[in-house]
Amino acid sequence: MIARSNSLRPFRLGLSLGTFFVVLYLGCLALALIIPDRGLHQPWLQFLAGFSWTLPGMLIGFVEAFGYGLVSGILFGPIYNVSNAQAN
16 A cells, blocks of 8 residues: 655645635625724734724735735644654
8 A cells, every 4th residue: 555645745735825814804804895884993903003994094904914824834834744744
């Protein structure tokens, strides 16, 4: 039987998470435009430095959301690979 590797590719995982965070970000922006004045912008102001309800502010949030996902995947992938290798 062929042994399967259960290791993650950190950069690929980071790209996936970055894309996922951007999709969530855009969905939340769309929801905030559909249902205004519900306080949905408060988390963006806390976690995304430079976010505002202007086009440059929203673009900064877009880039930061992708960056957070990219960094998360690049950091999580090797941690998973090391702990998975030790478990086997």
